[in-house]
Amino acid sequence: TGSSRPQRMLKAVQKNATKGDPQSVISAIDYYCRHKEWAMNVGDEKGLILDSVLTEVNPSMALELGTYCGYSSVRIARLLSPNSKLITVEFNPAFAAIARQIIAYAGLQDKVTIVEGPSADLIPKMKERFGLKSFDFVFLDHWKDRYVPDTKLLEECGLLKKGTVLLADNVICPGAPEYLKYVRNNPRYESRYYKSYLEYTKAEDGLEKSVFLG
Numbered sequence: 001t002g003s004s005r006p007q008r009m010l011k012a013v014q015k016n017a018t019k020g021d022p023q024s025v026i027s028a029i030d031y032y033c034r035h036k037e038w039a040m041n042v043g044d045e046k047g048l049i050l051d052s053v054l055t056e057v058n059p060s061m062a063l064e065l066g067t068y069c070g071y072s073s074v075r076i077a078r079l080l081s082p083n084s085k086l087i088t089v090e091f092n093p094a095f096a097a098i099a100r101q102i103i104a105y106a107g108l109q110d111k112v113t114i115v116e117g118p119s120a121d122l123i124p125k126m127k128e129r130f131g132l133k134s135f136d137f138v139f140l141d142h143w144k145d146r147y148v149p150d151t152k153l154l155e156e157c158g159l160l161k162k163g164t165v166l167l168a169d170n171v172i173c174p175g176a177p178e179y180l181k182y183v184r185n186n187p188r189y190e191s192r193y194y195k196s197y198l199e200y201t202k203a204e205d206g207l208e209k210s211v212f213l214g
């Protein structure tokens, strides 16, 4: 059997990016996915919005749900201050294996912890496993029908604090309509939509930024 799309993406990084240079890893993936083979990375256009929200929040502890090949893990980790950390959760072991190699190629392995398994099982174990109190920033990019249950779970597990920023990918395409209803009609969140485009396409998509008010 041949290679997988994630394996071909890793090869493109190893061929076209510079080891230890996160921006070159990001550019190599964006070039490959725009000109050779589409893949479900947050991409360069929504990636600029992610960058600007991250720079504003400057999180000490960040959580990502849905690692895929590690593109957004690299985008997030490259902007973290020293001693700040990213925990990223991936369900699919094959994706996690590629992500680990792409994150290491970017030289960001010391800032990123990849945890494999379903978010529903892992979120309740976060405090004890990582000795953390709460997250300052959460990037939701996993199964779109898990956005609401996992947000509720984060609340119930006391992993959100006043001011924690949730940023959700794909709220238009593939869409997360239940999530938009949940955060927009909820007095505990201050929500805002950033209109953009589905990665590497002209289709509409966007990010929803929701600040937890405590």
Ligand SMILES: Nc1ncnc2c1ncn2CCOCCNC(=O)c1cc(-c2ccc(F)cc2)cc(O)c1O
Residues within 6 Å of the ligand: 040, 041, 042, 065, 066, 067, 068, 089, 090, 091, 092, 117, 118, 119, 120, 141, 142, 143, 144, 146, 169, 170, 173, 174, 198, 199
């Ligand atoms: N419970 C869990 N815990 C941990 N990990 C978990 C989990 N459950 C699942 N996973 C990992 C699943 O990751 C994939 C989720 N992402 C997407 O499905 C996605 C799809 C498109 C897309 C596809 C086709 C089109 F035509 C148009 C758009 C674009 C995107 O930007 C996407 O993000």
Ligand SMILES: [Mg+2]
Residues within 6 Å of the ligand: 040, 041, 042, 141, 169, 170
């Ligand atoms: Mg996405």
